[in-house]
Amino acid sequence: MNPDVLIFGCTGQDGGYLSRSLIKKGLNVLGVSRSKKPNFNNLETLSIANKIKIVQGDLTNFKDIKKLLTKYKPKEIYNLSAQSSVGDSFKKPAETQRSIVDATLNILEVCREINFKGNIFFAGSSEIFGSTNKPAKLTSKIDLKSPYATAKYQSYLLSKMYREIYKINCVTGILFNHESPLRDERFVIKKIINAAIKIKYGNKEKLTLGNLSIKRDWGYAKEYVEAMQLINRSKLNRDYIICTGESHSLRTIVEKIFEQLDLNYLEHIIVSKELYRPNEIATSSGDYRSLQEDLGWKAEVRIDELIKKLITEEITHKYQS
Structure with a gap:
């Protein structure tokens, strides 16, 4: 067939x-x-x-x-x-x-x-x-x-x-x-979540990141x-x-991830200019209204729920299985 x-x-x-x-x-x-x-x-x-x-x-x-x-x-x-x-x-x-x-x-x-x-x-x-x-x-x-x-x-x-x-x-x-639980660590949210969970479970290494001021949808x-x-x-x-129509800075994402794990991100991260990309995009957000008006689609999962899903899945998969 x-x-x-x-x-x-x-x-x-x-x-x-x-x-x-x-x-x-x-x-x-x-x-x-x-x-x-x-x-x-x-x-x-x-x-x-x-x-x-x-x-x-x-x-x-x-x-x-x-x-x-x-x-x-x-x-x-x-x-x-x-x-x-x-x-x-x-x-x-x-x-x-x-x-x-x-x-x-x-x-x-x-x-x-x-x-x-x-x-x-x-x-x-x-x-x-x-x-x-x-x-x-x-x-x-x-x-x-x-x-x-x-x-x-x-x-x-x-x-x-x-x-x-x-x-x-x-x-x-x-x-x-x-994003989703299927992402690998080449993508920054998965990298942050994995590092934060390891810290929560006793890892003493600090997480090194690049430009925290960038904003993404x-x-x-x-x-x-x-x-x-x-x-x-x-x-x-x-x-x-x-898209969702909302953008958040990487600093906000880091803070939210560490907060959900009862951690203060300021104690666990290092910002390195060596990780700044050439031609970095400062802010990226989209307008989904044409898609909603024509086809009835709108994103329902917002950033706090997304982060919670990703953290829960990672802990369940790697630390409780």
């Missing part, structure tokens, strides 16, 4: 939650991994590792993608695969470009060649807006401050072009920061994958911003 949905990047945070959501809805999901031996940790954590078929495919290889889409003929495609760390993109700009831009172009060009009539969702990024003086809309100024942002903007433009010129049903959801990944589905299936065939 052909799959209803094909997901590139099914083993990552978003791919895992999206796969679980789709499976719960009774859909047949096919995952694609570049690796011959994919990491099943997230899928096992979500108890769906035995409910999803995964095949190998390289998004930077046009022939691989054409073979996959011709063979499996999915109704929906989600591309959540790519190098996903802004910090890593400064170290690996060429790899970042290939994994995002080449992958997007290959998917779109294959779909044009085979006359694909289904829906395609691309994961975009708020990084394309740079620092925002007010919540970003699709019409806001573009300000590219990293190799990652540059690649994501190219992907966004390619999708828009193929939609308008070739009438491909492709859309981009521009995602602001979103942080949401919950489990909610954001529901927005992805609404956007991909909408007859409006439009791009949307996925």
Whole structure:
């Protein structure tokens, strides 16, 4: 039986939650991994590792993608695969470009060649807006401050072009920061939570962080994958911003995390300018109102509840299991 949905990047945070959501809805999901031996940790954590078929495919290889889409003929495609760390993109700009831009172009060009009539969702990024003086809309100024942002903007433009010129049903959801227990320590909230819990359980080492004044719009990944589905299936065939509409400084996040563990963060952290990023974005927040007005989606989990969820899950998983 052909799959209803094909997901590139099914083993990552978003791919895992999206796969679980789709499976719960009774859909047949096919995952694609570049690796011959994919990491099943997230899928096992979500108890769906035995409910999803995964095949190998390289998004930077046009022939691989054409073979996959011709063979499996999915109704929906989600591309959540790519190098996903802004910090890593400064170290690996060429790899970042290939994994995002080449992958997007290959998917779109294959779909044009085979006359694909289904829906395609691309994961975009708020990084394309740079620092925002007010919540970003699709019409806001573009300000590219990293190799990652540059690649994501190219992907966004390619999708828009193929939609308008070739009438491909492709859309981009521009995602602001979103977290979950599935994140690894390359992402700052998970890094802070893990360190704070270790301190709570007796670790004497201090946590070293960079610029605490940066502000971000942080949401919950489990909610954001529901927005992805609404956007991909909408007859409006439009791009949307996925966010909470609220931004918080990293200092506030640190304080909230340590407070929930009955700790004073000032006693346990060191700020190092060596960890400041080049071209750091000062403030990032988004405007979700178009998504709410058109498709009825609004983030429900706010920052205090998100932090509580992440701390509870980490303690339960690592210290009480």
